[in-house]
Amino acid sequence: MVYELDRNNIPQHIAIIMDGNGRWAAERGKPRSYGHQAGVDAVRRITSECTRLGVKFLTLYTFSTENWNRPATEVAALMGLVLSSLEDEIFMKNNVRFQVIGDIKRLPIEVQEKLQGTMDHTANNSAMTMVVALSYSSRWEITKAMHEIADEVKAGTLLAEDITEDTISKHMVTNFMPDPELLIRTGGEQRISNYLLWQIAYSELYFCDTYWPDFSEDDLHKAIADYQHRQRRFGKTGAQVEQEEKK
Template identity: 60%
Template sequence: MKELLDMNRIPQHIAIIMDGNGRWAMDRGLDRTFGHKAGLDNLEQVTTVCSNLGVKYLTVYAFSIENFNRPAYEVEALMGLVLSFFKMQLFHNNNVSFHVVGDVERLPQSVQDKLRSMVEETAMYDGMAMTIAMPYSSKQELVNVSKTIARKVQNGEMNIDDITEDTISENLWTNWMPDPDLLIRTGGEVRISNYLLWQCAYSEFYFCDCYWPDFSEEELHKAIISYQNRQRRFGKTEAQIEAEAEEEVNNK
């Protein structure tokens, strides 16, 4: 599939909902935690592939705030996997910086320390930025933004009429990165499950049936090819987009 990619139109920011780990394990007669281990192993491979393709931002949904409602043993196992997953070699070899977004203070202290250590130890890398959303809730993120802006208005730091879309974006956990161009969800479900609701307003969506541990390099190429075969109009007409493209070519 790689030869079908247009390397000049690789999405700048890919967001992924890594779904299907538990079902992958259960189909094999294994405990669900084995699926999460396989999923994290696959994340290493996908991170490397994305970096090699020239993707600038990779943001993955690793654990939602709602996931704390899962059986305690599964949550505990997931926290343990996080502690053992991150290997400096992955980031060093690919010039990738590590980031985390979400309500990190809800995590066990050992996991918080590990995540912050990874952020610090990879800060010098200027290639792709790989971000883990953990624990994340887009609704909670927007509630936090609303409270932050309300306090600024209350304290006289800004006027209510000055609030714009940019004001919202500037106060999100993801305020330092562009919005996703492409959102991929594995596992066969067709929803975005409280993930980057504001940020994905104009993202292209790609859903596939394969479980996340089976999401291979070829599957990633399929998703990107699907993205490249679409016309992103952002509210404009097809004729406007084509005219703008023609004008851009003529100006070169």
């Protein structure tokens, strides 16, 4: 099915919870690592298509802080997959800048070095920024921000009464990009799973049953088309928004 997209109303920041790799593999009688590898192919597809459509930021929930509790063999396989999947082609071919957010210090040193090398190599790319949330959770991020703000208050460089929403946003690890307009979760689950809780206050949420390895360009178009048919009110009434759009 072809979805007619308004190219003047493409979300500038799409965040995705890439769910369903393990179940996709299990249905095929394969180990979970097989599903994660297939998920990398989906990342390549969706990255290329987001770039083509004019999306400026694509943030992918790759590995949460809670995922450290998974079996050691799966964690090791995921870390190895991170190393092997950070290839130049996906970034240089599409002019994509690479960034990572999360508690990176917990990652194996070889993964940290690979991540930094990819960020350095793609720093001048400008079509889109792909942000990988790795060893990330929103509660970790918010706690980190509160510690930094408390340190500033303790040092006397910030007054407690001067703390605003903007103060908190500036201490988030996502402070270099706008909040997502659209959050997509694949795999059939309908929860946020500790992902960008501060940033998605007014994001449009889209849930689909498709497992991430099967998520196609057509599925992406369907999600964006659904987004484009919603009225984004930000606390205002529909009548107010319609009046503003007429101006």
